[in-house]
Amino acid sequence: MERIKTIKTRDLKKSVAFGGCGECQTSCQSACKTSCGVANQPCENKQK
Amino acid sequence: MNKLVHQYKLNGYNIVLDTCSGSVHAVDEVAYDIIELYEKSEKETIVRTVLTKYADRSDVTEEEILLCLEDIQALADQGRLFTKDEYENLAMDFKNNSSVVKALCLHVAHTCNLNCSYCFASQGKYQGERALMTFEVGKQALDYLIAHSGSRVNLEVDFFGGEPLMDWEVVKKLVAYAREQEPIHNKNFRFTLTTNGMLIDDDVIDFANKEMHNVVLSLDGRKEIHDHLRKTITGQGSYDTILPKFKRFVEKRGGKDYYMRGTFTHNNVDFTNDLFHMADMGFTELSMEPVVCDPSDPYALTEEDLPKLFEQYEILAKEMLRRKKAGNGFEFYHYILDLENGPCVYKRITGCGSGTEYMAVTPWGELFPCHQFVGDSKYSLGNVWDGVKNTGIQDEFRHCNAYAREECRDCWAKMYCSGGCAANAYHATGSVRGVYEYGCKLFKKRIECAIMMKVAENCEE
Numbered sequence: 001m002e003r004i005k006t007i008k009t010r011d012l013k014k015s016v017a018f019g020g021c022g023e024c025q026t027s028c029q030s031a032c033k034t035s036c037g038v039a040n041q042p043c044e045n046k047q048k
Numbered sequence: 049m050n051k052l053v054h055q056y057k058l059n060g061y062n063i064v065l066d067t068c069s070g071s072v073h074a075v076d077e078v079a080y081d082i083i084e085l086y087e088k089s090e091k092e093t094i095v096r097t098v099l100t101k102y103a104d105r106s107d108v109t110e111e112e113i114l115l116c117l118e119d120i121q122a123l124a125d126q127g128r129l130f131t132k133d134e135y136e137n138l139a140m141d142f143k144n145n146s147s148v149v150k151a152l153c154l155h156v157a158h159t160c161n162l163n164c165s166y167c168f169a170s171q172g173k174y175q176g177e178r179a180l181m182t183f184e185v186g187k188q189a190l191d192y193l194i195a196h197s198g199s200r201v202n203l204e205v206d207f208f209g210g211e212p213l214m215d216w217e218v219v220k221k222l223v224a225y226a227r228e229q230e231p232i233h234n235k236n237f238r239f240t241l242t243t244n245g246m247l248i249d250d251d252v253i254d255f256a257n258k259e260m261h262n263v264v265l266s267l268d269g270r271k272e273i274h275d276h277l278r279k280t281i282t283g284q285g286s287y288d289t290i291l292p293k294f295k296r297f298v299e300k301r302g303g304k305d306y307y308m309r310g311t312f313t314h315n316n317v318d319f320t321n322d323l324f325h326m327a328d329m330g331f332t333e334l335s336m337e338p339v340v341c342d343p344s345d346p347y348a349l350t351e352e353d354l355p356k357l358f359e360q361y362e363i364l365a366k367e368m369l370r371r372k373k374a375g376n377g378f379e380f381y382h383y384i385l386d387l388e389n390g391p392c393v394y395k396r397i398t399g400c401g402s403g404t405e406y407m408a409v410t411p412w413g414e415l416f417p418c419h420q421f422v423g424d425s426k427y428s429l430g431n432v433w434d435g436v437k438n439t440g441i442q443d444e445f446r447h448c449n450a451y452a453r454e455e456c457r458d459c460w461a462k463m464y465c466s467g468g469c470a471a472n473a474y475h476a477t478g479s480v481r482g483v484y485e486y487g488c489k490l491f492k493k494r495i496e497c498a499i500m501m502k503v504a505e506n507c508e509e
Binding site for chain 2: 002003004005006007008009010011012013015016018019020022023024025026027028029030031032033034035036037038039040041042043044045
């Protein structure tokens with residue numbers, strides 16, 4: 001694909017099957033306390 | 049069902065996001081135009097339109113365009129482009145089926161030794177009386193957390209205020225108590241300390257660097273900016289007092305997490321200069337948040353500030369890329385994206401967890417949905433002895449997710465903000481189900497910049 005370079009990302013659709021363990025950090029606890037960003041917490045699911 | 053594809057151009061890159069699969073594509077301008085037309089036009093129309101637009105380009109032939117169309121279809125077939133949004137019911141079911149609490153913000157001190165003009169906590173008092181949390185109340189909060197955390201191993205506790213170091217001996221005793229409980233209940237406590245730095249000494253540094261998973265150190269940046277709003281009770285700027293303490297704290301942190309956390313206001317829309325100031329002093333983990341205040345406050349951000357802020361976020365992203373290459377990079381909280389090992393779709397659609405898995409505890413043991421609702425009596429949920437009694441309010445928060453607001457349905461950014469901050473929505477619109485549009489605009493800009501940085505790094509490899 002000369003004109004398209006796809007960056008390596010986690011497939012969100014596939015994560016439906018192995019997600020939801022809830023062990024990752026609560027969005028607001030790290031540094032902001034005034035907004036909600038959910039894309040910067042690493043996944044902590046060891047079963048995925 | 050929606051297919052949320054977002055296209056934008058930034059820093060010389062043409063970027064295509066496929067929201068529902070999480071895919072990111074860096075494309076050339078021809079593919080960019082073809083993707084834009086792909087679902088709206090017939091193949092023949094696309095070929096004709098693109099050939100006309102790029103008539104002066106020898107590499108843009110009918111054959112080339114057809115090849116590109118095939119590539120796009122292949123990505124769609126692989127679930128990497130034009131992915132359907134099929135997550136709405138998951139968001140509802142997931143939260144309805146969970147009653148776990150996994151994080152508490154402990155307001156150990158409703159008092160402060162600074163008098164910052166913009167403080168959303170009204171100089172630490174949260175519109176109430178000054179108070180310090182006792183060990184007994186804090187212990188009960190930890191017991192409540194353990195008892196309601198189900199099978200979750202990682203539990204988070206933030207020592208917050210006001211200024212938590214004004215209740216330091218209680219903080220230390222609570223950490224010791226939690227560590228005793230960990231093996232009994234198979235839990236792992238992660239503590240955060242958020243401090244203005246005034247009372248940092250060697251005891252605080254040594255203890256926090258051993259026990260605190262993360263420390264958040266409040267610094268607004270340049271001395272004149274910091275001192276303008278972050279003053280002592282007697283009206284003196286606090287910069288000169290805290291800076292040497294923060295430097296020593298971070299030097300001895302030994303690589304553990306920390307954030308220098310600033311707030312920018314209408315007074316410093318050129319906030320990147322404050323971030324660069326911190327970076328130039330050797331701090332590498334930085335966060336800078338827009339002020340949360342009443343629009344009538346003199347330092348409130350305005351509509352006129354918005355284009356300037358967008359420009360600032362772009363300046364920041366480009367400078368971060370430059371510094372990283374030069375070997376003196378730093379991290380900005382909102383630009384941290386883990387594309388390969390980031391959160392699953394449940395995390396991305398179920399909201400921040402305030403009022404359900406995350407709550408704030410006052411010095412008296414009263415529970416609120418989060419730190420930003422503390423002091424607003426109609427949002428009192430219950431207390432750490434009897435648990436949540438105000439289930440009506442809790443249900444309001446349980447229903448906050450990436451699909452709770454009509455405005456979010458077609459928004460490409462919802463997988464990055466999960467529907468946004470309920471407190472911001474409430475303060476801007478009077479409802480936790482409202483939308484704080486100003487915050488959304490800034491948030492989207494930040495994510496565009498963060499993804500551009502990932503694209504830039506990938507394209508240079």
